[in-house]
Amino acid sequence: MSDVKKVVLAYSGGLDTSVIVKWLKETYDCEVVTFTADLGQGEEVEPARAKAQALGVKEIYIEDLRETFVRDYVFPMFRANTIYEGEYLLGTSIARPLIARRLIEIANETGADAISHGATGKGNDQVRFELGAYALKPGVKVIAPWREWDLNSREKLMNYCEEHDIPVDFAKNKKKSPYSMDANLLHISYEGGVLEDPWTEAEEDMWRWSVSPEAAPDQATYIDLTFERGDIVAIDGQTMKPHDVLSYLNKVGGDNGIGRLDIVENRYVGMKSRGCYETPGGTIMLRARRAIESITLDRESAHLKDELMPKYAELIYNGYWWSPERKMLQAAIDQTQGSVNGVVRLKLYKGNVIVVGRESEDSLFDASIATFEDDAGAYDQKDAEGFIKLNALRLRIAAKKGRLDD
Template structure:
């Protein structure tokens, strides 16, 4: 599996601090013999992003970027998407995909700042994220090299990733890695989505304890909840007379909607490679 590729001197990795991207850091160091710069974006995923700094340092990373992009994400990406009424298959707001251009933009900015000649991501070779990241990067810097480890290495499961961690002394919490949710989840200020697990069976109903941000319509309050929204140039700027930043607006509305059984969806989507995938 190991091979030395010498055409890259420095690479900027979209780094979450989780198992997959921690393995990628060491894999890039081993196989490309290059310096790795990590970039962790806070787009409201609900997890502490600062621990990624200590994890990256433990892997020998010298240049570590952790950026709060929540306001930019909502102001420059989510709100314009709302104004355009952009819906996938006529019903799904682009919860996952709308965040990728912002991450790709910041990856390229960091590559320019640090003199990196490549970027890398942890998207698999079967999903749509690989295309979103890479087209975004190429649009901003056509000559940039993109390294997609999941399309290069022969590791295919969490078990093989954990075995690689033990072999290469990668500091990960194996107990938490083994307790991972059966669902593949993606979250930001706009949404949280679920794939995998029981959802692989299109006949199976999603389990109630899967949903983290909303209650079921059956358990939602019977009485209506009233809110008043103020708009400026098509964007919400205040709720019930209280001025709010874009990120605070979205966070507040998610809480109100979730408490009233609003926001659930169950669809089968098309992947770029021709596969279909169910998501909620």
């Protein structure tokens, strides 16, 4: 292991990654650089600096990446109306390529020859971090302690802290949440605890970002979202940066009981996993995006996007953000967004996101054709007869041959 001289660690400042700092030094006799990203997880990241310093770390990176995260990762993903297995809005998945990119960039800046992370050997995140790292720096060494050590319980981690004088302030005294949680500006996730039984309902006090729909206000909230080239640029006429858009939508959505999700998903590593998610802002964005595209996108473009979306979602979920096929799909998706401009009005009420209006200068909706009233000759209904007969031709031929019999 002497070939590893310096490692860049994705560091949260929590129990696991604090142990990893010491374990890397002991096991690999190497220098450790820590990297902590503020992706809008709702907790202060600056305390990680003092914790890293107490562990003897000399090079400490703490960065506010909220704007980059939403502008360059969340928004491009949402242009595809991306959703995994019909429900999951990919809040954890989309954060990993950005973290992987910064790990590699910092490794290059500091002359490190390895990176490390605290993802377990059972989850998807190990795949996402490492696929991203190898795509960006093929020769990098990746150290995944959970696949190497035997510290596979909280008790063992706490004992390690005691034996090595690791100053983890909550190792003994702070009550640990029964859930494994991950948060960023797009969502917060919950796994473990009672959630490991798919039949057991999640406890109400687990949820952190939203009120229950039953407790949401009796008065509906209306908001107007302005789109330019497929991205939200203003709310109620006020221009906002991407990360401020998502922060605002998280707040107003959570206040109205929007965005809770309880699913069993198929992990890339092969197992099924039950998780609960709060994605209030993302839930609102997805509904609004489909509404603005409904009047601005050509039918076949919209339908083709819907056909491509499951593959695009699978690529992101499985960690292939940096792959050539994801980039190819992204280029095709972005090509459709030039006309996705306008305003969508939404009604938020007790867990529901209801589209009540949409308008655009690029709208393809023509009231003179779609009307049920006199269309003044804008549409000749007699044309439909030939259209139907031509489309029925193959069915009629097959029926004569008995091919359509039950």
